[in-house]
Amino acid sequence: xxxxxxxxxxxxxxxxxxxxxxxxxxxxxxxxxxxxxxxxxxxxxxxxxxxxxxxxxxxxxxxxxxxxxxxxxxxxxxxxxxxxxxxxxxxxxxxxxxxxxxxxxxxxxxxxxxxxxxxxxxxxxxxxxxxxxxxxxxxxxxxxxxxxxxxxxxxxxxxxxxxxxxxxxxxxxxxxxxxxxxxxxxxxxxxxxxxxxxxxxxxxxxxxxxxxxxxxxxxxxxxxxxxxxxxxxxxxxxxx
Amino acid sequence: xxxxxxxxxxxxxxxxxxxxxxxxxxxxxxxxxxxxxxxxxxxxxxxxxxxxxxxxxxxxxxxxxxxxxxxxxxxxxxxxxxxxxxxxxxxxxxxxxxxxxxxxxxxxxxxxxxxxxx
Amino acid sequence: xxxxxxxxxxxxxxxxxxxxxxxxxxxxxxxxxxxxxxxxxxxxxxxxxxxxxxxxxxxxxxxxxxxxxxxxxxxxxxxxxxxxxxxxxxxxxxxxxxxxxxxxxxxxxxxxxxxxxxxxxxxxxxxxxxxxxxxxxxxxxxxxxxxxxxxxxxxxxxxxxxxxxxxxxxxxxxxxxxxxxxxxxx
Numbered sequence: 352x353x354x355x356x357x358x359x360x361x362x363x364x365x366x367x368x369x370x371x372x373x374x375x376x377x378x379x380x381x382x383x384x385x386x387x388x389x390x391x392x393x394x395x396x397x398x399x400x401x402x403x404x405x406x407x408x409x410x411x412x413x414x415x416x417x418x419x420x421x422x423x424x425x426x427x428x429x430x431x432x433x434x435x436x437x438x439x440x441x442x443x444x445x446x447x448x449x450x451x452x453x454x455x456x457x458x459x460x461x462x463x464x465x466x467x468x469x470x471x472x473x474x475x476x477x478x479x480x481x482x483x484x485x486x487x488x489x490x491x492x493x494x495x496x497x498x499x500x501x502x503x504x505x506x507x508x509x510x511x512x513x514x515x516x517x518x519x520x521x522x523x524x525x526x527x528x529x530x531x532x533x534x535x536x537x538x539x540x541x542x543x544x545x546x547x548x549x550x551x552x553x554x555x556x557x558x559x560x561x562x563x564x565x566x567x568x569x570x571x572x573x574x575x576x577x578x579x580x581x582x583x584x585x586x587x588x589x590x591x
Numbered sequence: 592x593x594x595x596x597x598x599x600x601x602x603x604x605x606x607x608x609x610x611x612x613x614x615x616x617x618x619x620x621x622x623x624x625x626x627x628x629x630x631x632x633x634x635x636x637x638x639x640x641x642x643x644x645x646x647x648x649x650x651x652x653x654x655x656x657x658x659x660x661x662x663x664x665x666x667x668x669x670x671x672x673x674x675x676x677x678x679x680x681x682x683x684x685x686x687x688x689x690x691x692x693x694x695x696x697x698x699x700x701x702x703x704x705x706x707x708x709x
Numbered sequence: 710x711x712x713x714x715x716x717x718x719x720x721x722x723x724x725x726x727x728x729x730x731x732x733x734x735x736x737x738x739x740x741x742x743x744x745x746x747x748x749x750x751x752x753x754x755x756x757x758x759x760x761x762x763x764x765x766x767x768x769x770x771x772x773x774x775x776x777x778x779x780x781x782x783x784x785x786x787x788x789x790x791x792x793x794x795x796x797x798x799x800x801x802x803x804x805x806x807x808x809x810x811x812x813x814x815x816x817x818x819x820x821x822x823x824x825x826x827x828x829x830x831x832x833x834x835x836x837x838x839x840x841x842x843x844x845x846x847x848x849x850x851x852x853x854x855x856x857x858x859x860x861x862x863x864x865x866x867x868x869x870x871x872x873x874x875x876x877x878x879x880x881x882x883x884x885x886x887x888x889x890x891x892x893x894x895x
Contacts, residue, residue, distance in 0.1 A: 554823070555788050562822055570822025574815070578886040583820050620802065622711035627798030632772055635792030 375400040378484040401484060404439065411442035414503050418447060421469050425462035431455060448506040453518045456494075456509050457545075460524040463496060463505070471496040471505060474525035477532050479539035483565040489513040490541050494521070494528075511541065520546040538563035653705055664693050716865035726867065730860040733777070733803065736765045737852075737859070740776030740800060742793065745783030747810035750842040759845035764852065773800040778855070779832070780848075784812035785825045797832045805859070807836045807851055810843060817841060 378401040410416050419440065423433035436459050439450040451459050463471040473496065480491040488510040496505045511518050520543035522529050532543040533552040540561040543549055551558060560567055571583025581587075631638040671678065671686050678685075700706060713729070716722050739761075743751050755761045755769070770776045773796045785793055797806070808828050811817035814837040816826030828834060835858060838851040863871045883890045 553788065558787070568822075569820075571820035572816075572826050574820065578884070578889055619712045621714055623802050625798050627795055628801070630795075630799070632774065632799060635795040 372400060372402070375402055377401075405441045405443055406439050407442040409440075411440065411447065413445070414501075415440075415442050415447040418469060418503065418505060419449075421466060422449075422459070422462060425466040425469065426458070429458060429462065431458055446504070446506060448508055450508045450510070453509045453511055456507065457519050457521055457524060459507065460494070460496075460521045464524055469498065470500045471498045471503070473497040473499055474521070474527055477521075477528050477535055479535035479541055479563070481539055481564045487512050490516050490518075490539055492518050492535060492541055516540055517542050517544050519544050522546055537561070540564070650708060657700065657705065660696070661693070664690070713864045714868070718866045722865060722867060726862075726864050727860075729864060730862055733862075734856045734859045737777045737805075737856070738775060739766055739769045739778045739780050740771070740773050740796070741769045741780050741782065742796065743780075743782045744785060744789065745812065747782035747813070747840075747842040750845055750848060751780060751782045751809065754845040754848045759849060761849075761852075764856070766852070773797070776800050777803065778805045778807065780807045780809050781813040781828045781832075782809040782842075784810075784817060784819055785828055785831070786823050787825060790825050790831050793828065794831050803862075805835045805855055806832050807838060807855060808834045809838045809840075809848060809851070811839050811841050814839060 377398050409419070411419065419433070422437075426433055426436055435452070436455040437449050437451055441448040441450070449459075460474075463469050475495040475497060478493045478495075480493060482489055482491065490511045490513060492509045492511070494507040494509075496507065497503070498505075509518055516539075518541055520528070520532055522532065522543075523545065529547070530552060532541075532546050533549060535541045536543065536546075536549050537551045537553055538561055550556065554562065562570075569583060569585045571585070573583060574581045633639070667689065668686070671682060675682065716725065741748070741751055753759065755767065761767055766778075773779075777800075779797060779800060781793065797804075806828075808814045812819060812824065813828045814834075816824055818841070820826070825831060829837075836851045836855050838847060840847050843851075862868065
């Protein structure tokens with residue numbers, strides 16, 4: 352690819368980033384759930400590369416340093432150190448993400464909500480993520496927090512292995528996460544310890560399996576129309 | 592007396608029409624029983640029983656009853672207002688006595704908490 | 710009770726059938742089961758431009774006890790299926806079902822674990838209406854076809870004969886494509 356500044360000196364930063372991405376390992380090809388060569392929609396050529404886990408070094412920029420310093424202070428006051436609770440900080444694209452160890456998520460949330468310098472009153476919910484190709488850290492729970500008084504946003508990410516999918520519940524701190532945690536249980540199988548009533552919320556109560564995991568099949572049926580049968584999208588053959 | 596004959600006839604005809612409609616529907620319609628038809632309608636889900644301690648809230652009855660009482664008072668006020676100038680002072684004193692009597696009832700309901708919704 | 714199912718056939722019955730068919734056709738009360746996007750087109754059909762009131766259908770009853778026609782408008786998820794069946798069961802006879810839109814007729818574009826692939830898995834359907842969503846004119850066409858069906862429904866012994874005849878006709882029907890017909894004829 353051509354780089355506008357190549358001859359003049361420094362190559363383009365975007366081009367460097369692009370070339371670095373090509374060296375990352377390929378973790379997944381084709382469409383989700385396909386076991387054949389791919390389907391007719393052209394996604395057979397899909398190659399998803401796994402980037403290395405990002406980590407930023409302080410200073411992070413804009414308000415991120417205030418938040419991390421205040422959080423460190425609040426955690427020390429309750430007997431926890433910043434490094435024990437937070438395993439990684441990512442400040443990328445103008446967004447701050449703290450990867451928190453799952454044992455400490457409730458204390459971290461409580462400090463974030465109660466400390467006046469932080470004041471993250473609003474939790475926009477818990478989302479589940481399933482990384483099939485990350486052994487030992489398959490299930491992630493992502494919390495988005497908003498500070499209304501200070502107009503700041505923060506993301507917390509907690510990971511749990513598939514063999515032990517337990518994460519402490521934050522409903523004691525942010526009651527709004529009640530139904531969000533039920534949804535994460537329903538679709539990913541993340542068990543939130545301390546949740547008042549962890550039951551299925553969107554699938555029928557006696558459903559087996561957790562549908563939004565990457566290895567759950569799409570569940571379609573073949574469609575017959577005017578004599579031809581079209582299989583569901585994840586079972587179609589490739590025409591190439 | 593003959594003024595009221597059409598009213599009576601109208602009442603009789605409507606009653607006959609209503610009864611015939613109901614009876615004809617019951618007698619001639621198809622009868623297909625299924626258990627769901629006997630269950631209480633709760634938008635398609637299984638009806639959930641209320642907890643044993645919760646009874647029907649009496650505030651609905653109180654609202655209706657208070658409305659009736661004060662509405663009747665208003666009904667008496669209308670003809671008095673229409674014939675006000677012919678009734679003179681006597682009519683005024685009479686109506687003030689009436690309103691004062693109902694006012695006693697109103698103050699009683701107010702102080703006993705009948706106007707509290709929660 | 711249930712006299713209409715026991716009437717003897719004859720010329721008087723034919724007149725009664727026409728009368729009953731007329732009465733049932735002009736006052737169908739829909740129990741509109743508007744679930745998703747097709748409900749928007751259903752509401753538009755009830756609006757002033759495409760008027761459902763001219764068919765006597767403006768009184769949509771929210772209670773199934775007083776409803777005649779269930780228009781399943783929209784996709785039915787696995788969780789909604791027993792609710793749909795319960796509402797259908799609680800409707801009183803005679804009742805009809807129109808599955809409006811492709812999602813109700815066959816699962817539509819949602820060929821996955823969460824959506825029931827056609828409400829005919831759950832309730833018997835009289836008219837299937839494709840479209841995503843069907844235009845109000847298409848819904849009116851389906852309703853008028855249903856009105857024809859209601860008008861021509863027979864009573865009593867004639868009804869049983871009519872049901873058997875329709876079933877035989879459907880079983881005799883050949884596949885649409887010629888190359889599949891020869892298999893059946895063998």
